[in-house]
Amino acid sequence: MKEVAIIGGTGYGAIELIRLLQAHEYMHLKKIISHSQHGQQITSSYPHLHGVIVEPMEKLDIESLIDEVDIVFLATPAGVAKEIVPLLQETSLQCIDLSGDLRLNNRKEYETWYGKEAAPQKTIDAAVYGLSEIYKEEVQQAKIITNPGCFPTSALLGLIPAVKHRIISLDSIVIDGKTGVSGAGGKASAMTHFSETNENVKPYKIGKHQHIPEIEQYLSEIANESITTTFTTHLIPMTRGLICTIYGKLTKPMSTKEIIDLYQSYYEGHPFIRIREEGIFPTTKEVAGSNYCDIGICVDERTNQLIIASAIDNLVKGASGQAIQNANLMNGWEEGHGLGFVPVYP
Template sequence: MKKAAIIGGTGYGAIELIRLIQMHEYIHLEKIISHSQHKKQLYSFYPHLTNFIDDPMEELEIDSLKEEVDIIFFATPAGVTKKLIPKLIDSSVQCIDLSGDLRISSREQYEHWYKGEAAPQVALDLAVYGMPELYKEQIKGARVISNPGCFPTSAILGLYPALEQKIIQPNPIIIDGKTGVSGAGRTPSAMTHFSETNDNLKAYKIGKHQHIPEIDQYLSTAVNEQVSSVFTTHLIPMTRGLVCTMYGQLTEGITTEGVVSLYKNYYESAPFVRIRPEGEFPVTKDVYGSNFCDIGFYADKRTNQLIIVSAIDNLVKGAAGQAIQNANIMNGWEEGHGLNSIPMYP
């Protein structure tokens, strides 16, 4: 049994981590850390946790924490983890960061897109990008994991095999992303206000989204050349769920059936990627509350485009579920332990 702590205990990512850890046989949630709400009961903010979480949240004491737990999940906004990871390098604690602090290998790129100072290079060098379908062997030996973002998870899983197998051109790649409101976090804003979101659809952060360099960085590794995607995000009036619809120019006359076969072979050992049969496309309800990524395809002969539709739950496969999946791999447990639940429907 491993003892775990969550830093940043009141956000949606943390709440989903708590739900998943509650079902995990090998992880015990020892501490919930909150800078702004320490000494308060978490169920006073989230009554659904009544009778599950009794201890009050605690203030962060990093030196004592690393002696008391085995795993730390950082469910914090960008800018927090990069200050804490260097203080844990000399310990044996496993660190899984759900923020974006360690995802971009270039400090200059991070500072351009995130508008803040990047993590120390020693922390970036130590971090492994936690996408199990692509980097499982590296994750096995890692002590610091940079958990992928929600949009990058959907987009990279959808595009990587097609790029690596050279059935589409690396440029241009177009990614149309749509997410539920929980992707914006719990802190209210004018953008997520009910009156602004309900019965509405809005594109946001056009050309400026912080997930652009993350997507481009890892798609570029598939082809060993720079991929510069056109990535546009949209906010839709639902709580959770995320879909990326992607377009790439075909390099050969492959059929939809051929693409489906290629992807089934590529993800044969990936328990949380489900490939749809020809003519079927995923929707958010298919993955709601689960760690699955469902992917469907259409090879359009008329336009010579491959259309890829990739759906995930932004809070599970796009955040907390993938973090648990990474913890399982790091500790030699079955990859799907605590995650093998049927998606919620309807």
């Protein structure tokens, strides 16, 4: 049994980690650490955890982490993990960072897109990108994981087979992303106010979203050449769920069935990727509460476009579920252990 700490214990990512860890036989949640609410019961913010979590949240103490736990999940805002992970880097602890602090290889890129000083290069270099289906072997050997963002998880899983096999023009990629309000976190803002989001669809961070360089970095790595994309996000009036509709020009004539077969072959043996049959496309509700990524594919022969729809639960496969999937791989456990939830439907 591995002892676990969650740092940043009051955000939605942490709350989802708590839910998922309750079903895990090999990890025990020992500490919930909160900078703003240490000493308080988590039930003061989340009454649904009454009877589930009884110990108060704690203040961050690096020495007690080193002495008392084996795995640390950092569910912190951007700019926090980059200060903590370097302090744990030379210890035996496994660190899984759910923020964006270690995802970008280039420190200047991080500082440009996030507006904060980057982590030490030594820490960035030690972190493995935890897109489990693509970097499984690297994750298995890692001690520090940088968990992918929610939009990059959906977009990359939808795109990588097509990019790897060069069936689309690499300069033609357009990603249209839509996410529920929980993707913005629990902090109140005018953007996520009920009267702003209800019966409304709002494009945001056009050309400036911090997930743009992450998507481009890992697509470029797969292609072994520089790739830029057009990526636009939208906030839609639902609590959880995320879907990317992706477009790319075909490089050669291919049928929908041929590409579906290619995707099924590429993701064979990966239990959380579900490729839909021809003519059937995923919806966010069909993956809610689960660690699945559902992918639908269509070739539009009239426009010579490949169209890919990739749906995930932004809090599970897009955050906490993928973090646990990575922890499973790091420790030699079955990849899907503790994650076998059927989607919540309707």
